[in-house]
Amino acid sequence: MLTFTPLLGAQSSSPASQSLLELDGGVKVLVDVGWDGSFHASRLQKLEKHVSTLSIALLTHATIEHIGAYAHCCKHVPGFSRIPCYATTPVVNLGRTLMLDLYGSSSAAASIVPKDGIYSSPVSETPGESPNLLLQPPTAEEIGSYFSLINPLKYSQPHQPIPSPFSPPLAGLTVTAYSAGHTLGGTIWHIQHGLESIVYASDWNLGRENFFPGAAWLSSGDGGEVLESLHRPTALICSSRGVERTEALARKDRDSRMISLIRETVAQGGKVLIPTDSTARVLEIAFLLNNTWRENLDGPHADTYKNARIYMASRSISSTVRYFQSMLEWMDDTVVRNAEAAMARGDAQGSGDNPLDWTHVRQIEKQGQVERIMARSKPCVMLASDSSLEWGFSGQALQDIAADPRNLIILTEKTPQVDEQRHGLGTQLWDFYQSQQGQESAQSGAKVVNSDGHSVELREEHTEALNAEENMLYQQYLARQRQMHSNLQGDNTMNDDTTAELGDDQVSESSESSDEDEDVEHQGRAFNVSAQLTQNKRKIGLTEEELGVNVLLRSKNVHDYDVRNKRGREKMFPFVAHKTRNDDFGDLIKPEDYLRAEERDVIDGVDMRDGDAAKQDGAAVGQKRKWEEGTTAPGQKGRKLKEERTPNKRTKFEQRQQEPDDIDAIIARATGEAGGAGGVGGSPAVNGDAQDSSSDSDESEYEPEDSAPTGPQKVVFTTRSLKLNVRIAYVDFSGLFRLTDLQGLIGRINPRKLIVTAGNASETQLLADTCRAVENGSAVGEVFTPLNGESIDASVDTNAWTVKLTRQLVRRLNWKELGTDKPSIAAVSGMLGCEALDDGIAALVDESAKKKMKLAKGEQRSSTEFITEAIATPVLDLLGAHLTAHHQRAAQPVHVGDLRLADIRAAVQSRGHTAEFRGGGTLLVDGTVIVRKSPNSDGIEVEATNAGLSVPSWRTMRKDGRLETEGTFYAVKQAIYDRLAVVAGA
Known part of the structure; x- marks a missing residue:
């Protein structure tokens, strides 16, 4: 059995990819956890419904479209991090740096809380009146821990994965990764399960590139034959994104067009901006530019190349470069041979002969560095993330060069519209280029469009802290999500790690004292709301079906629950285990309760062990106070103060241990804080040398780290118009297969069924019609084009039976070897029959048959029929003497x-x-x-x-x-x- 369900990206403008494969025995395989530039959490709801039943997850590419929601799901979807995930080593490493760049560059990437998640009932507010509350983004440490859970695989390495804790047995499921091209470590997955042989190929490229190898459809030296494991699959699941491209350029023509555009712009003193991703296609472009600069420093255009620099700009580019330099075996064979030859010669670091030594490409990770580079008068080439220009450094770089008509923007791929309510900046540039390129001269080799004052809509974002009302809505949302996850999964709400966003100070205050001052505003409000939501399901819109077996605990006067046809936890009486708070030393206790009489802090005759003994201006005596929006004069009623307990002796000792006691360390810290805008590494600039240093080495200038936001926040968007005077060009560097590639390949793959996904409606229909017409329709048995959420049955049209061989027949089998690494084979001729039952087994079967006969209402069935049903496996035995001679004459070798x-x-x-x-x-x-x-x-x-x-x-x-x-x-x-x-x- 094979049931395929596209969760995201099928016949949609969204480039994201999420697919679900359901196999025999309830085995579910999730392929890709993609997202798009909108970062709407509502688009992941279909995935959340299947998390508790997933067996394994497979990742194909280290791009937003294939791995963008992985860290989000690990942090905010309960149980997702427990699903075994498999990917190649480059996808794991580059995916980690991609997530660091994404969450470090865009606040909206944390995802805005949906409006229906804030309000429990339908409201009449307009979308603009709803606050854009942000979920807590994963930290760098959390991202590293999430990606460390992924199991790395190599190409052509069959692997039998381990199922998730809530998955049925995989029954011999085998997954194998093959090269897909397009990105470093990009994967075509072959999934073998019983009779089902599934090939999942998303965003592959048949041709070799400068840095990336091609897709491994064909075996080397086989005269164009498809790999045996990829030939004649049960189902071929193929993406359709990019098949409508009509401009078919060879790799050398594509590269020469890119270089000619850059050389002409740089020669005129202009700057070139190439918006691209931060970990995938940027490596191909950077590799091409570095080789071009290295080979032309002594050529006729040497002055042009010497005066221009190449920059790669993203918040994690140094980690990206370090990772790919350690993954030589994943690159194209030409790159591997040249790198090994350079290592054998012992070329020095920075000599430029090693293709992995990018001496002409500078790495920058600060926004201030991007602004200073773009403000200089020298020409340069900037590779900035992201291709959508919605996040990363590409949007800022565009604003810096928008006014100069000498500058050039090179689009490398089509930017789709992923948000129905607005056009992104990259989409606006693409639409303008498409509308204007037909008016340009057809004789020009490279199609360049002049913007001539065209205005685009630019959206900027910044974060703000929540006010009291918004914080209340946010805490309600967390409590509602915790309740939903508890009801749907049967877990205790306090044991869910995803609810840790609730403030620790609120947890400690509510657990330590139950009779706090009732006049304190918002004191314990979130927990009161959580208790009310637990007691009254109507406030969060939960029905009896959604509560499930927990209706016995959540609802009043409900004492019975129908467990027929239920599975898992729905068949057991619910149990709520209360979580005990603890620290590194065991159960959490109050140290002041164990003080001796002489150790107690007594102020004005009051024992400070009692937190409610005395108050001064709304705060307990001896406790620290934090002002929220201001102070109130003594004797006046105003805003209450947030209280914090006085740290105990152990905490004070740990704080003293963390403070530097070395005078050199103190001086170094003070010097670092003082030298903010000075020279390299924070040292102060002297006699104005900082400007010269900036002009020579912008990429290494010191810039203080941005303080990480803490606590709940909201994102505020502002929109303004940006007038463009730059030139716009397009060179296809998407690295995707063309329609002609699949036309020549589909007949050799010869799949029984083809499933087209990951593309808009027109691309999907074009690919499906083309494959139906290949070789008069004989190449593909059946073609499916499902929509998002639509399940299709693509099972193999064969049946399998199990028979038992007798020992006499096994002795006469003549085994033949097919090869050293292949199984042996033998021909079997026999007669099917039933195994004879001894007296004891026959008696048991007869007794069971009588019981079944009593339970069967209105059915007149004999015990012989029930005995026949009890024998499920037929037996194959030797042929009789009267059939042996005839069969030997009929059997042929x-x-x-x-x-x-x-x-x-x-x-x-x-x-x-x-x-x-x-x-x-x-x-x-x-x-x-x-x-x-x-x-x-x-x-x-x-x-x-x-x-x-x-x-x-x-x-x-x-x-x-x-x-x-x-x-x-x-x-x-x-x-x-x-x-x-x-x-x-x-």
Whole structure:
């Protein structure tokens, strides 16, 4: 059984990709956890419904479209981090740096709390009146821990994964990763489960590039044959994104167009901005530019290249470069050979001969550095994240160069509209370029469009702290989510790690004292709301069905629950385990309760162990106070103060231990704080040398780290108009397959069923119609084009039965070996029957049959019928004496084996013949015999001329020293037979 359900990206403008595969036995495989530039958490709701039943997860590319929601789900979706996840090593490493860049560059990436999640009932507020409350983004440490949970795999390495704790057994599920091109470590997944052979190919590129290898559809040296494991799958799941591209440029033409545009702009003193991603396609572009600069420093345009610099700008670019330099085996073979040759020569660091030593590409990770570089008068090339220009440094760089008509923006891929309510900046540039490029001269080699004062809408964002009312809404949302997760998954709300966002100070205050001052505003408000939501399900909109078995605890006067046809926790009485708070030393206690009389702090005759004993201006005596929005004069009623307990002796000791006691450390810290805008590393600039240093080494200037936001926040968007005078060009660096690539490949893959996903409606329909028409419809049995959330049945059209062999039959089997690393095979001839039951088993079966007969109402069935049902597995035994002779005359020997042209070529060459591949998967031997795959079957066709059929009149010596006396045709025929096993009837 194979049920495919696209969760995101199918026939949609969103480039995100999420797919669910359901196999026999309830095994569910999630492929990709993609997101799009809108970062709407509502688009992940379909995924959240399946998390508690997922077995494993597979990741294909280290891009936002394929891995963007991984960290979000690990932090905010309960149980997701417990699902075993598998990906190649580059996807794990580069995905980690991508998430660091994303959450460090965009506040909206944390996702805005949906409006229906803030208000428990329908409201009439307009979308603008709803506060844009942000979820807590994952920290850098959390991102590192999430990606450390991913299991790294290598290419062509079959692996049997371990299921999640809430998954059924995988029953021999095997996953294998193959190169997909497009990105470093990009993966085509082959999933084998029983009779189902599934190939999941999303965003692949058949052609090799400068830095990335091509997709591993074809085996090397096989004359265009598809890999055996990828041939004739049960279902081929293929993306359709980018198949509508009409501009078909070879790799060299594409590269020369990019270089010519950059060289012309730099020669005129302009700057070039190339918005791209931060971990995937940017490596291909940067590799091309670095090689171009290195090879042309002594050429006719040497002055142009020497005066311009290349910059890669993202908040984690240094980690990205460090990771890819350690993953040489994942790159193109040419890069590997050149790098190994440079290492063998012992080239010094910075010599430029090593293709992995990017001496001409500078790395910058600060926004201030981007602004200073763009403010300089020198030309440069800026590779900035992201291609959508909605987050990262690309949007800021565009604002800095927008007024100069000498500057150029090079778009490398189409930017789709992912938000229905607004057009992103990248989408606006693409639409303007598409509308204006037809008006340009058709004779120009590169299509460049002048913006000429065209205005675009620019959205800027900044975060603010929540006020009291907004904080109340946010705490209500957290309590509601905790209640929902508890009801749907059966967990205790206080044991859920996703609810840790609730303030620790509120938890400690509510747990330590139950009779706080009732006049304090918002004191324990969140927990009161949580208790009310627990007691009254109507406030969060939970129905009886959503409560499930927890209705026995949550609702009043409910004492019975129907557990028929229920599974898992729904069949057991609910149990709520109260969580005990503890620290590193055990259960949390109050140290002041164990003080001796002489150790107690007594102020004005009051024992300070009692937190409510005395108050001064709304705060307990001896406790620290934090002012919120101001102070109140003594004796006046005003805003209450937030209280904090006085740290105990252990806390004071730890604070003293953390303080530096070395005078040199104190001086170094003071010097670092004082030298903010000075020279490199924070040292103060002297006599104005800072400006010269800035002009020479902008990428290494000191810039203080941005303080990490703490506590709940909201994002505020402001929109303004930006007038453009720059030029806009487009060079296709998307690295995706073209329609012609799949047309020539689909017949060789020959899938039984094709599922088209990950593309808009027009791209999906175009690819589906093309595959239906390939080879008169014989290449693909059936084509599916599902919508988001639509499940289709793509199971294999075969049946399998299990039989039991008797010992007499097993002894007579004649096993034949197919190869050293392949299984053996034998022909079986026998008669199906039922295994004889001894007296004891027959009695038990007869007794069970009688019980079933009593339970069957109105059914007149004999015990013999029930005994027949009890014997589920038939038995295969030897043929009778009267059938043996007839069967032996009817059985014919069968040749079984894997016939591959590459193996035949090697076998023929070992016999002293010449063999070479020709076009169309044809093998030519000695110029007289042609060997090809049969188009109508999996067999081999051999054609020979008269010269190939004739036996030579002279005796020739073979490589192994034996004499050759047979013709070429007979030699090829013998080589083919040597590759097969002759299996006769048993």
